[in-house]
Amino acid sequence: MADTVSWIATAATIIAASMTAANLGSRITGYGFCVFLVGSLAWIAAGLMTGQPALLWTNIVLTLLNVFGIWRWLGRQAKVEEGARSAAEVSHETPGESLFPVSLLTKAAAGNGNRKLGQCIDAMVGCRTGQLNYIVISEGGVAGIGETLRRVPWRDVSVDGEDVRVKMDRRAFDRLEILDRDQWPGR
Numbered sequence: 001m002a003d004t005v006s007w008i009a010t011a012a013t014i015i016a017a018s019m020t021a022a023n024l025g026s027r028i029t030g031y032g033f034c035v036f037l038v039g040s041l042a043w044i045a046a047g048l049m050t051g052q053p054a055l056l057w058t059n060i061v062l063t064l065l066n067v068f069g070i071w072r073w074l075g076r077q078a079k080v081e082e083g084a085r086s087a088a089e090v091s092h093e094t095p096g097e098s099l100f101p102v103s104l105l106t107k108a109a110a111g112n113g114n115r116k117l118g119q120c121i122d123a124m125v126g127c128r129t130g131q132l133n134y135i136v137i138s139e140g141g142v143a144g145i146g147e148t149l150r151r152v153p154w155r156d157v158s159v160d161g162e163d164v165r166v167k168m169d170r171r172a173f174d175r176l177e178i179l180d181r182d183q184w185p186g187r
Helices: 002-021 026-050 052-095 102-106 168-172
Strands: 110-111 117-125 132-139 148-153 157-160 163-166
Touching: 002 102, 026 052, 026 157, 117 148, 117 168
Parallel strands: 110 163
Antiparallel strands: 110 117, 117 132, 132 148, 157 163
């Protein structure tokens, strides 16, 4: 029985780590912590069955951390994202400029029409003016390895709902400066 429980714990831990490491949004991360919780509870059971106090106490602490992670990602963060989404929707229906959550610029797909150019990973904003200067788009690679980073001036970007649109064709995009991962332009 202890063998079966430890295999369940192992599988749950690997699945949960994959879900949280993928950084696919608050809901997936929150559900990853739910799966981590299943794993830590199974490890507690395995520790009790096999007389391993270190395994037991480590997973008691991890169970508390997993409960916190569930609250953080499925509770608090999900509500924050819902607040931003509802503010954006209301802004479309009221006079004046429509709003979007700036966090979109750290995770949205960027494209020109129906063609995806890459993934937004960050944006640079002026300290005094609060104006967006540029966004950084990652393309290619796997899990950040082999990716290419490009700076796209904000004047060449628009946001439509949850879509970031780059106002240039693929050739113009490919001619943009390639950024070093740790050396971005100050202007």
